Amino acid sequence: MENLTFGGWAGIGVLLGFAVLMLLIGYFSGRGQPNMRHSMKSYYLAGGNLGVVVLFFTLYATQYSGNTVIGYAPQAYREGFPWWQSVTFFTVVMAGYMLFAPRLYAVAKKHSFITPTDWVRHRFTSPAVSLLATVLMLWGLASYLLEQLIAMGQAISGLTGETVPYQVGVLVFVFVMLIYSWMGGMRAVALTDVMQGIALLVGIVALLIGGFMLAGGSWSETTQYLVEQDPESVAVPPLEESVNWFSMILLVAIGIAMYPHAIQRIYSARSERTLKRSLKRMVWMPLITAGAVFCVGMVSKQIFPGLSEGDSEQLVGMLANAVAGINPVFYAVMLVFVGGIVAAIVSTSDSALLSFSSLVSKDLYARYSRREIGEHRQVMIGKGIGVVVVFALLLLAWNPPATLVEIFVLKIELLVQLAPAFILGLYWQRLASGPVFWGMAAGAVLSSTMTLTGMSTVYGVHGGLIGLGLNLVICVVGSLLVRQSPAEAKAGESVTEMV
Amino acid sequence: MSESAPPRRREPIRNPWIWIGLVAIVLVGIPWYLPPGTLHPLVFGLPAWTLVAVASSIGVCGFLHWALSRHWNLVEDLEEAQDPAAPTGGSDSWRT
Numbered sequence: 001m002e003n004l005t006f007g008g009w010a011g012i013g014v015l016l017g018f019a020v021l022m023l024l025i026g027y028f029s030g031r032g033q034p035n036m037r038h039s040m041k042s043y044y045l046a047g048g049n050l051g052v053v054v055l056f057f058t059l060y061a062t063q064y065s066g067n068t069v070i071g072y073a074p075q076a077y078r079e080g081f082p083w084w085q086s087v088t089f090f091t092v093v094m095a096g097y098m099l100f101a102p103r104l105y106a107v108a109k110k111h112s113f114i115t116p117t118d119w120v121r122h123r124f125t126s127p128a129v130s131l132l133a134t135v136l137m138l139w140g141l142a143s144y145l146l147e148q149l150i151a152m153g154q155a156i157s158g159l160t161g162e163t164v165p166y167q168v169g170v171l172v173f174v175f176v177m178l179i180y181s182w183m184g185g186m187r188a189v190a191l192t193d194v195m196q197g198i199a200l201l202v203g204i205v206a207l208l209i210g211g212f213m214l215a216g217g218s219w220s221e222t223t224q225y226l227v228e229q230d231p232e233s234v235a236v237p238p239l240e241e242s243v244n245w246f247s248m249i250l251l252v253a254i255g256i257a258m259y260p261h262a263i264q265r266i267y268s269a270r271s272e273r274t275l276k277r278s279l280k281r282m283v284w285m286p287l288i289t290a291g292a293v294f295c296v297g298m299v300s301k302q303i304f305p306g307l308s309e310g311d312s313e314q315l316v317g318m319l320a321n322a323v324a325g326i327n328p329v330f331y332a333v334m335l336v337f338v339g340g341i342v343a344a345i346v347s348t349s350d351s352a353l354l355s356f357s358s359l360v361s362k363d364l365y366a367r368y369s370r371r372e373i374g375e376h377r378q379v380m381i382g383k384g385i386g387v388v389v390v391f392a393l394l395l396l397a398w399n400p401p402a403t404l405v406e407i408f409v410l411k412i413e414l415l416v417q418l419a420p421a422f423i424l425g426l427y428w429q430r431l432a433s434g435p436v437f438w439g440m441a442a443g444a445v446l447s448s449t450m451t452l453t454g455m456s457t458v459y460g461v462h463g464g465l466i467g468l469g470l471n472l473v474i475c476v477v478g479s480l481l482v483r484q485s486p487a488e489a490k491a492g493e494s495v496t497e498m499v
Numbered sequence: 500m501s502e503s504a505p506p507r508r509r510e511p512i513r514n515p516w517i518w519i520g521l522v523a524i525v526l527v528g529i530p531w532y533l534p535p536g537t538l539h540p541l542v543f544g545l546p547a548w549t550l551v552a553v554a555s556s557i558g559v560c561g562f563l564h565w566a567l568s569r570h571w572n573l574v575e576d577l578e579e580a581q582d583p584a585a586p587t588g589g590s591d592s593w594r595t
Contacts, residue, residue: 081549087556088525094563095521098511098571106574223544234546235536242531249525272575276567283563287556427512 008163014339015156015164018199019176022192022346026180029188038376040114043185044358045268048109054190056278058351059265061193063093063256063282064289065348066341067151069204072290073319074312076297080233084294085245089252090286094279096257101266103426105275107495108267115355116263116418117363123425123495125487126433132440133418134363137260140415141356142393144259147411148349149174149390149397155342167398173342174390177350182383186268189350196340196347201289203337207316208292210323210330211299225302233301243460251462254419255412261355263422316341356389357382413451413464417443420468420475428479429496433488435478443471511570524562528555 035042050058076083104119113119120133149170156169164172180188215222226234237245256262269275300315303322307315317338324334361382366373373381417440424431450456450463458466484492511517530537530548540547 081552084549084552084556085529088528088559091556091559091563092521092525094567098517098563098566100512102510102512102571102573109574220544223541227538227541227544227546231538234549235538236530236533236546236548238535239531242529245529246526246531271578272571272573273578276571276575280564280567283560283567287560291556 010335011338012163014335015169015173015342018339018343019173021195022176022180022343025191025195026183026188029180029184029191038379040358040362040375040378041112043379043382044114044354045264046186046190048268049270050190050265050268050274051270052274052277052281054194055265055269055274056281057194057197058190058268059262059278059282060197060285061344061347062259062261062265062351063090064197064200064285064344065148065151066155066200066343066345067147067348068290069200069207069293069296069341069344070151070155070316072293073297073300074315076294077300077307077312077315078309080230080298082237082241082245083297085248086290086294087286089249090256090290091283092249092253093256094283096253096255097262097266097279099254099257100423100426101257101275101279102272103495104263104422105266105269105272107426113267114264115358115362116260116422117359119263119425120421121363123491124421124433124436125485125491126437129421129433129437129440130363130367132437133421134359136414136417136440136444138356138359140411141260141352141359142389143411145349145352145356145390146393146396148345148352149393152342152345152349153397155338155345170394170397173346174394177346177353178387178390181350181354181386186264186354189347189354190268192343192350193347196343199336199340200344203333203340204289204292204296206330206333207320207323207337208296208299210326210334211296211303211319213326214319214322215299215302222299222302226298229305230301233298240460244457244462245460247457247461247465251412251416251464254468255416255464258415258418258422259352259355260359260415261351264355264358353386353390357386360385360389413447413462413467414444416464416468417447417471420472424472424475425492425495427496429489429492430479430484431475431492432479432482432484434482435475438478439471439474442474443467446470509570509572511566514570517566517570521559521562521566524555524558528552528559 035047039047041047072083072086075086107113107122108119111118111122113122116137117130117134121130124130152173153166153170156164156173157166180192184191212222215225266275269278296319297315300319304315304318320334320338324331361378365381365385366378420431420439421436425436444467447463447467450458450466456463528551530552533548537548538546542550
């Protein structure tokens with residue numbers, strides 16, 4: 001996203017506009033809920049009362065960030081048609097929700113859950129399982145947040161044509177994010193998601209239309225170019241790549257549905273009907289989000305042929321720059337688009353940060369403190385933790401890794417290990433805490449080791465899925481062999497027999 | 500919606516055909532069954548397999564929309580019975 005000649009002061013103006021809008025939303029969200037400072041449910045779940053439109057946009061902003069555009073268009077450019085998998089895997093995330101959200105929603109409402117760990121604690125009555133699940137979630141969220149902060153800096157310096165230095169841009173938006181989250185909690189986060197989601201959607205569609213015009217505006221010319229000049233990009237890939245395609249779909253479907261902030265959005269829904277209607281709208285969004293981004297990457301092959309891997313990472317910035325040059329209307333829309341990318345990154349970060357804060361304040365601090373901690377204090381501690389975590393991650397973000405998508409796979413491979421505790425735990429009464437603990441630990445260690453040793457896939461199958469397979473075997477075989485404690489058996493029975 | 504008999508509680512996970520159908524549609528969209536490097540036949544200027552992949556993705560969207568509509572009803576009726584006045588659409592859909 002570097003050297004955007006159309007950026008400069010116009011870019012700074014757009015960014016400031018977005019920042020002011022976010023702060024206003026935060027201010028008015030906080031004003032409408034005086035109870036928010038004293039209630040965990042109010043601060044972290046907007047009182048469990050999100051309506052269809054807001055829930056839909058907050059789910060949308062949670063699933064798609066600016067990274068989906070900045071990282072995935074170059075991926076399509078490099079991999080060619082097999083990257084169409086991104087459309088399917090984002091769609092199948094709804095199937096991931098279908099595996100557990102209906103029952104988890106009902107149980108969460110009944111028992112007033114705030115964090116994902118509340119479910120684990122309720123179901124397994126085991127401090128060890130709760131702690132391990134919390135640590136995995138915090139690990140996943142931290143790497144997710146780090147990724148977003150890196151992308152935020154790149155997008156800001158890119159939009160302003162380096163007028164705003166990377167570090168300054170990140171600091172300003174981090175402060176904006178912290179202030180509005182502080183003022184309005186989940187309500188502010190969800191409402192800013194609406195604004196950010198609309199800006200991103202409009203921008204992606206405009207980028208695609210502009211890109212198509214730059215490529216000649218002819219479908220047959222573009223397809224002819226791909227088939228004749230770059231046949232590898234549209235030819236059937238090797239079998240191992242097809243296996244990897246299916247593996248990615250499975251991994252993302254289960255992994256993204258296990259994001260702690262995604263689970264908290266299930267808790268936040270006003271009703272089952274609201275949740276269902278939001279998810280039904282979400283089902284179609286990959287076609288116009290990931291699908292449009294994929295097309296941007298493919299069309300760019302014709303506009304910018306022969307880019308190296310490093311250069312292709314700048315693809316969206318280069319294309320936005322070129323599209324802005326078409327006419328003043330595209331110039332204006334591209335300004336809003338790149339501002340929308342920054343806003344979308346902020347909107348994804350705020351959700352993850354809010355979730356991180358809730359986990360630390362409720363599941364670590366309040367849980368392991370020697371004295372009783374009131375809700376007001378828990379909310380305050382959570383806010384403080386949010387500030388500390390962001391600035392600790394910022395120190396790491398100054399030296400960003402090269403390829404954003406690779407970091408994305410690392411966090412999802414850990415979060416996917418929570419799946420048996422949530423999915424099996426909801427339906428299989430006999431699932432016992434010991435095997436869940438060891439399964440989760442073994443799955444996390446195996447998938448991390450595979451990633452750290454550079455062996456992230458075996459015959460195309462992702463390490464996260466292999467870890468999940470081991471995790472599942474330990475959970476099932478172990479639970480068939482061991483006896484549950486009476487408390488655990490009772491909790492399992494109450495949940496699995498609720499329907 | 501039937502007014503005479505109480506609707507049966509439904510969860511998508513309990514219907515194996517949803518998952519079999521979903522995996523089948525997804526698998527059709529991945530070209531594992533074709534020889535690597537295949538380009539022809541071309542349809543609308545693109546290799547046919549790419550259009551099959553796009554059709555599969557649209558099929559997955561429609562299929563999941565249908566499954567969410569028809570196979571998920573756990574506490575909806577109970578919630579609406581407890582709070583019958585609560586609307587879920589219109590201006591209330593913006594509610595936070």
